[in-house]
Amino acid sequence: MPKVIIDGKEFIAKENETVLNVAERNGIYIPRYCYHPALSIAGNCRMCLVEIEKMPKLQIACATTVTDGMVIHTQTEKVKKARQDVLEFLLLNHPLDCPICDQVGECYLQDYYMEYGLKKSRIDLKDKNRKPKRRDIGKHLILDNERCILCTRCVRFCEEVTKTSELFINSRGDHSFIDIKTEEKLDNDYSLNIADICPVGAFTSKDFRFKERVYRLSSTSSICLSCATGCKIKVQHNNGKIYRILPDPNIYTNTWICDNGRMSYKITAGPDRLTKSIIKSEEHHLNKAIIKLFDILKEAKEKNLKIAILLSDYLSIEDNFALYYLGFEILKTDLIYASKEKEQKIEDGILINKDKTPNSNAVSQISKLYGIKKYEDLKDCDLLIGFYDDIEKLNIPKNKSVALSYKADKEYDNLIAIKTYFETEGSFINWQYFLRKTAPSVSAPTDTISVYDLCLKISELFGYYPKEKELNKIFNELKYKTED
Amino acid sequence: MEEFIKILSPEYINLTLSNILLNHKNDIYLIIETVLKIAAFYGGIMSLAGLLTIGERKISALMQDRIGPNRANIFKFTLWGLFHPMADGIKMIMKEDFIPKNASKILFTIAPVISMVPVLVVFAFIPFGNYLDLGFYKINFIILDSDLSFFLLIAISSLAIYGTFLGGFSSGNNWGILGAIRAQAQMISYEVVVVLSVLPVIMIYSASSLSDLTLKQSGTILGIIPNWGIFVQPVSFLIFFTAALAENKRTPFDVVEGESEIIGYFIEHGSMRFAAFMFAEYVEIILFSMLASIFFFGGWQVPYLNDQGFNLGSFFIPINHYLIVLMQLASFALKTVFFSVLVIMIRWTLPRFRFDQIMRLCWANLLPISVLNLLLTALIIRGIK
Amino acid sequence: MIRTKKIESKPLNFFEKIYIIEVIRGFSVTLKHFFINLFFPSKIPTISYPEEKVLLPGNAKLKSRHRIKLRSDGTPKCVACMMCSTICPADCIHIEAAETETPVEKYPKVFNIDISKCVMCGLCVEACPEDAISMDTNEIAGGAYSRFSNFQKDGLFLTKNELFIKLKDEKISKLGAANRLENEYGERND
Structure with a gap:
């Protein structure tokens, strides 16, 4: 175990650890561009120079491994001067695009300039290198070569993470620029991570382009529901509108997230978002819709019609159990169905799961615990309550069903507008058996309701007042892990 | 029937009228005189009160390096803002007359009236000049002279408290009620001090009517100083001035209204109702100024001037009677305006007292001093006699 | 502490x-x-405004109604960087950005100032990196001498029509993106 001294304080480091890692672990920040914890070390930006005693020159902290008794200084005048000079080189040909650049607020150049630079450019405007700007480089990305500082994080990402190697450095010297291989587009499933890891505004997201300033966004930790992997994400929003989704890197599940998951926020706002419930082809406000639905259910119950209830892999544990409770305890029906167990594995070796539903792990456990039938057994029924996506897959007459939906669909007679999991809480068990909760980041449209609340209200109308304990007992019976 | 026609005939009426004129000549002169005096005196007071509203704004502006209101105009003719009282009046009349739901309607309606009436009635006892001898008739410049006018004045003016108290209590607003409670406490306390502070003057001049009091302030002390209350009883004047300010609820004793932050008894009164309260305040300022000048500055007296002319010790300058009357009227008017302006200026100079400070000032300082003053005066008068 | x-x-x-x-x-x-x-x-x-008007020295005179300066080609100088709406203490500036074909890339699709919220602090002018927003119109917004609807609440809500104006005998300054547009990119396009 080597002992090192950084800025006068003694730390114990691990074997073969780099100076930057030791410093970072102990709360000493060393500026960097090319270093990224999840990528290989390139050491080409020279921003992380530190002074190490008994070494004649400054060393880069990201690629120097510690040895016993090493004495490192990160804040001396010499180091600061070196960083200033490195920054001046990096900014030499950088355009003054900040007012129109989307990176503002999370731009390493801006941050370090405020810390180390604060100098005027010594080069004339006309002598600056010109490089291609505003290049449409793929489905999700726009590349601005003038802003690039050639840290090669993007090149390494495509080589090491996606293993598609679309990007390379073209030309030489100060004319070199990031380019894409001929006849190719940067269309891999993880391309938007490049916009995240780019320390400057060279790669920006088309989806987020010019929508909002980064420093105005607030962040809410949640989980991605586009597949069974259940990546942790940060939902970034402002004034009740979600603008983008970023990965929330963690050691358990994910460092990145896929482009598909990033676009999943679009269900919250869009032309086809269902904002008002439709009962018997008529739009109703929330309270009236609940009463109308109650009337339908009551009538069906009195006539002894067959009411079927579908549990859904897309809904949270609470919602599923509330649905089950509604069917079993209140409607007294035994026509409750759930999907069969699905095969869960990472398809592409990175993150995307074969199982595209977020909660099949929990639902299959519930169906085993309570002996719930499979979808295939559903032969005929008079009334069906279930999640929109599930009903779509089954061959059920659409006028017989009450679909809980985010999406407006004119083919259905009965649609209940429910809250998305960006707007309400829900627990999910991912393929690794981790129990994680979504967190509401924005407020839902006024006439929507969560499935849990809907079931609760209908039970109340039927005269049952289920206690919270009764509905939450399911968590004692499920098998899951937590992260701590 | 015939007799009735006879009565209605023009000749008969002429005859009756001339008979009445002959028999009741003096009564009719008195009626005409009183009506004219009321019109002139009250007209003067009302217009002065109106001018004080604009005066207050202009004076405060000048004291604070501002211009003050100057935009109200008739055909672009602004007259230094003199149209503002008119504009204010029109605005007050045009505003919605609003009575809150919880308010007691009758009391709410009459409260502003009650606050105005006693103050206006009191002016009847005020001598605003000596007399005018027209040869065939002598006019006294006082609307209603009475031997006990001082005590009547005290009695009637203390009724004004009902206006403020009803205004607060009838509005059905807790803040209004709190304001009214503060007003009651303050006004009743200072009422005592006002009376006690004036009594020594009454004792020295041994006159219980205001006209008598003014008359007795003629002449000089030691031939130089005018024989005015201020020179005889300076302490009395200071106490009277302070206490009267407090009774008028003027700054620095205006926690009752606290126009800028606390809320007063007339919080729920709007439009003309509020105007009545505010107008009453300005009329009270005028009353206070007149009383101050009568008690301590000789009322209509001009220094060294008697019925015939100026008497400066050995000199004597005879002056026309009409000129003397004019000078006396002008003297009274000037003193009144001076004190009114002084009161306004005090408002824009001094900060407000806390309520506990106000009460302590009254009961712990002014009251003992005035009682002592009263006792000393009584002793001295007794000793001299 | x-x-x-x-x-x-x-x-x-x-x-x-x-x-x-x-x-x-x-x-x-x-x-x-x-x-x-x-x-x-x-x-x-x-000073009895509006009969008397005093030109105050320095930036103090630049506290009248806002406007957005225009480039020589008539497009607004503003690039919708949102600096003004970020610094605005009254939160009265609303901007929606959009993409344009010109090399400047970004322009304000919607630019609204709610003068009824504005506190006339002038921080937006200070913050503007493009020298686009300014308060030099010598008008009181919504006031009696404003160019647009008087004494109305609508007159206090300024949109693009009211904001994107050129003053009389105004010289077009070449600061910010306008400079880049005409010098740098002009050269490269040749």
């Missing part, structure tokens, strides 16, 4: 306690102002 400053008030002496002398001292101050202003009214610093 909370810092406290202890202020020691000294007790009043006898002359201060009897008030009268202090009252006279107070009077001497207010009366001085009163008489100076009464006899020399021209010394009162008030």
Whole structure:
């Protein structure tokens, strides 16, 4: 175990650890561009120079491994001067695009300039290198070569993470620029991570382009529901509108997230978002819709019609159990169905799961615990309550069903507008058996309701007042892990 | 029937009228005189009160390096803002007359009236000049002279408290009620001090009517100083001035209204109702100024001037009677305006007292001093006699 | 850390306690102002707007209604960087950005200023990196002498139509993106 001294304080480091890692672990920040914890070390930006005693020159902290008794200084005048000079080189040909650049607020150049630079450019405007700007480089990305500082994080990402190697450095010297291989587009499933890891505004997201300033966004930790992997994400929003989704890197599940998951926020706002419930082809406000639905259910119950209830892999544990409770305890029906167990594995070796539903792990456990039938057994029924996506897959007459939906669909007679999991809480068990909760980041449209609340209200109308304990007992019976 | 026609005939009426004129000549002169005096005196007071509203704004502006209101105009003719009282009046009349739901309607309606009436009635006892001898008739410049006018004045003016108290209590607003409670406490306390502070003057001049009091302030002390209350009883004047300010609820004793932050008894009164309260305040300022000048500055007296002319010790300058009357009227008017302006200026100079400070000032300082003053005066008068 | 400053008030002496002398001292101050202003009214610093207008020195005059300057080709200088709406303490500026074909890339699709919320602090002008927003129209928004609808609430809600204007005899300055547009990119397009 080597002992090192950084800025006068003694730390114990691990074997073969780099100076930057030791410093970072102990709360000493060393500026960097090319270093990224999840990528290989390139050491080409020279921003992380530190002074190490008994070494004649400054060393880069990201690629120097510690040895016993090493004495490192990160804040001396010499180091600061070196960083200033490195920054001046990096900014030499950088355009003054900040007012129109989307990176503002999370731009390493801006941050370090405020810390180390604060100098005027010594080069004339006309002598600056010109490089291609505003290049449409793929489905999700726009590349601005003038802003690039050639840290090669993007090149390494495509080589090491996606293993598609679309990007390379073209030309030489100060004319070199990031380019894409001929006849190719940067269309891999993880391309938007490049916009995240780019320390400057060279790669920006088309989806987020010019929508909002980064420093105005607030962040809410949640989980991605586009597949069974259940990546942790940060939902970034402002004034009740979600603008983008970023990965929330963690050691358990994910460092990145896929482009598909990033676009999943679009269900919250869009032309086809269902904002008002439709009962018997008529739009109703929330309270009236609940009463109308109650009337339908009551009538069906009195006539002894067959009411079927579908549990859904897309809904949270609470919602599923509330649905089950509604069917079993209140409607007294035994026509409750759930999907069969699905095969869960990472398809592409990175993150995307074969199982595209977020909660099949929990639902299959519930169906085993309570002996719930499979979808295939559903032969005929008079009334069906279930999640929109599930009903779509089954061959059920659409006028017989009450679909809980985010999406407006004119083919259905009965649609209940429910809250998305960006707007309400829900627990999910991912393929690794981790129990994680979504967190509401924005407020839902006024006439929507969560499935849990809907079931609760209908039970109340039927005269049952289920206690919270009764509905939450399911968590004692499920098998899951937590992260701590 | 015939007799009735006879009565209605023009000749008969002429005859009756001339008979009445002959028999009741003096009564009719008195009626005409009183009506004219009321019109002139009250007209003067009302217009002065109106001018004080604009005066207050202009004076405060000048004291604070501002211009003050100057935009109200008739055909672009602004007259230094003199149209503002008119504009204010029109605005007050045009505003919605609003009575809150919880308010007691009758009391709410009459409260502003009650606050105005006693103050206006009191002016009847005020001598605003000596007399005018027209040869065939002598006019006294006082609307209603009475031997006990001082005590009547005290009695009637203390009724004004009902206006403020009803205004607060009838509005059905807790803040209004709190304001009214503060007003009651303050006004009743200072009422005592006002009376006690004036009594020594009454004792020295041994006159219980205001006209008598003014008359007795003629002449000089030691031939130089005018024989005015201020020179005889300076302490009395200071106490009277302070206490009267407090009774008028003027700054620095205006926690009752606290126009800028606390809320007063007339919080729920709007439009003309509020105007009545505010107008009453300005009329009270005028009353206070007149009383101050009568008690301590000789009322209509001009220094060294008697019925015939100026008497400066050995000199004597005879002056026309009409000129003397004019000078006396002008003297009274000037003193009144001076004190009114002084009161306004005090408002824009001094900060407000806390309520506990106000009460302590009254009961712990002014009251003992005035009682002592009263006792000393009584002793001295007794000793001299 | 909370810092406290202890202020020691000294007790009043006898002359201060009897008030009268202090009252006279107070009077001497207010009366001085009163008489100076009464006899020399021209010394009162008030300016009777709009009859009198005073051009104040420096940036102080730039506190009238906002506008967005235009480039020589008529497009707004604004690039929708949102600096002004970020710094605005009254939160009265609303901008929606969009993409344009010109090399500047970004322009404001929606630019609204709610003058009824505005506190006329001028921070937006200070913050603007493109020298686009300015308060030099010499108009009071919504006021009697404004160019647009008077005394109406609508007159206080400025949209693109009211904001993107050119003043009379205005020289187009080549600061910010306008400069880049005409110098740098002009060269490269050749």
